[in-house]
Amino acid sequence: MTNSTKTRFVTHDEAQDFANQLQMVFEVGTLNSQSRVTEIAFHACELLQDEGITSPRKSLCLMIAKMAQTIFQGTLMQTQQQLNN
Numbered sequence: 001m002t003n004s005t006k007t008r009f010v011t012h013d014e015a016q017d018f019a020n021q022l023q024m025v026f027e028v029g030t031l032n033s034q035s036r037v038t039e040i041a042f043h044a045c046e047l048l049q050d051e052g053i054t055s056p057r058k059s060l061c062l063m064i065a066k067m068a069q070t071i072f073q074g075t076l077m078q079t080q081q082q083l084n085n
Contacts, residue, residue: 008053010060018047019067026072033076040065 010018025031025043041061048056048064 010053015060015064015067018044018051018064019071021047022064022068023072023075026068031072033073035069037062037065037069040069044068 022031022040022043025040026033026035029043031040031043041058041064044064045056045058045061048061
């Protein structure tokens with residue numbers, strides 16, 4: 001019996017790139033600073049599937065979601081600081 005699905009390793013740089021791609025969903029989509037990580041992970045999973053990773057692990061989707069959330073919150077903080085100066 002052979003396994004027809006190949007395990008694909010996602011590097012940190014690739015995960016960071018996926019998290020950056022999710023920023024568009026925050027900016028013009030349905031996500032915001034109060035979105036739950038699980039909601040963001042759903043979008044991360046869709047993105048990974050679009051990129052050819054057919055069945056991404058939940059832990060990978062959650063990690064990328066947390067990275068995306070942190071990036072977005074950092075962007076918000078920078079914008080607030082610029083507005084206050």
